Amino acid sequence: MSTRHTERRKRAALRWGVIGLTLLFFFIPLYGMLEFTTRDLISGGRTGRVWTTLVDVGQVTDRYPALAEGFLASLALALFTVVVMLLLLVPTMTWVRLRLPGLTRTVEFICLLPLTVPAIVLVVGLTPIYAWVSYLLGEGTVWLGLAYVILVLPYAYRSLDAGLRAIDVKTLSEAARSLGASWLRVMWQIVLPNLRTAVLSASFLSVALVLGEFTIANLFSRKNLQVAMYELGKSDGQLSVAVGLASLVFAFVVLFAMSFVGRKEKS
Amino acid sequence: MADRPVLTGTRRALGGFRPSGALAGVVPFFAYTTVFLLIPTIVVVVGAFVDGSGRPTLDNIAALGGSTSSFLPALQHSLVLSVVTAVTGAVIGAVLAYAVSTARPDGMLKRFVTALCGVLAQFGGVALAFAFMATFSLQGFLTVWLTNLGIDTGSSLWLYQWDKGLMLVYLYFQIPLMLIVFLPAVEGIKPQWREATETLGGTTWTYWRRVAGPILMPSFIGATLLLFTNAFSAYATAAALISQASPIVPLQIGGTFTSEVILGQENVGKAMAMAMVVVVALVMWLYAWLDKRASRWLVR
Incomplete structure (x- = not known):
């Protein structure tokens, strides 16, 4: 004893x-x-x-327009990236599970590939693609989101995959189909609600990753939060460090809250 | 991230792949990843072997190894930086992961440490460089504090050197990453294994040497490799910390975006990028192989 x-x-x-x-x-x-x-x-x-100064919205927009612009751009990027990521991944992964199980490995490989291609390398390869994006869609910062979807792919895939494993998609969708639901309705009213936790955690991870992204934005000379903060560091050290600390604390709060969301639904 | 396979088997039971109309459902995904992932990768690989006007050449690769090129020293720095921070970070992070795993599974401590590590490992970037400048630069609080105590820390220039300051900052995100990656493996250890060892007369040392050690080893090595690629590909922190030189490969690649392009060297950046992909791909391949072995023993 x-x-x-x-x-x-x-x-x-x-x-x-x-x-x-x-x-x-x-x-x-x-x-x-x-x-x-x-x-x-x-x-x-x-x-x-x-x-x-930092919490005074009026003063920030007034004296540090670049910071306000970067912050808004990052919010827009986060939203854009999450929407495109979900639209791309959820139907594809569900569909592959239901109808094309032979493609599971291929989809997994592609989704995990960005772990092997560092962001800095992706930037080099994306240069000609973004020449086209700028030509077709304009110079807007928000189009960086198209590349960010690739960056968040591995993390989002893992969350969603864990979610899909935990439910029996096949039985659920067959039941819904035999009751006359369309595929769209199966997706929207059957699969998505059952994947709530996985979708939530994939989205949170994506948002946090996008808010912290610097490499691609900096090298393509687009202004998101991190680039604005980096450039502000050259003129106003204190405020830029405050923005950095605030963004770290924000990311921490998001992750900490997430650890409770996941648990509650499991029990 | 809670990757716990609950159900498997339905996937396999459906058998092989049948081409049909169902394929149309995956077209958007493949189209998107082709444009934004596969084509960029091909651009890098092909670009490394063609010159400015599209003719095949080996000059880009040769330029990397040339005597005037700063690429080889940078590659060496990158490799040393990544190996040192991966191994050190892995050892410290593994001990931390074990300490955290002995805490209450649903307790506040574990949630707090995991969330903090998640932030530092994945979302730091520029902010981490700022944090270290605010702490260790000439005006930084720790430098000032130590000076007041009578300890001379020198000129603080060490903070901006790749083998001192940069290494310390990298450890600051490597240790947390190790915790995130290694915690599931440590938690996969069953208390029964320890009890069985004790019943059979084994000591704590026997338990670690003969039971837990060998089971955790593949996960540990795998995690170390992941840390290596993480450090090897990191750009943001280094870019924010070091503005005067490009001592590591990611900074050199970044430099090709901002500096003047020398005629005939348009694609040297792509050659450097390809060299990075080769290193990372090699390490990731090793990682995948080890991960497969590790998952034999641990239910994750």
């Missing part, structure tokens, strides 16, 4: 030691950001000036 007790105490001590040390390593730079953004550069004390 007592050996087991000491064993447990030792393990708990190890756990807290390891977790404490790594969390310290994780938090020092984050604290560094907070400390830097609350410095009063004139008097040398502490001030919340940077943060009040």
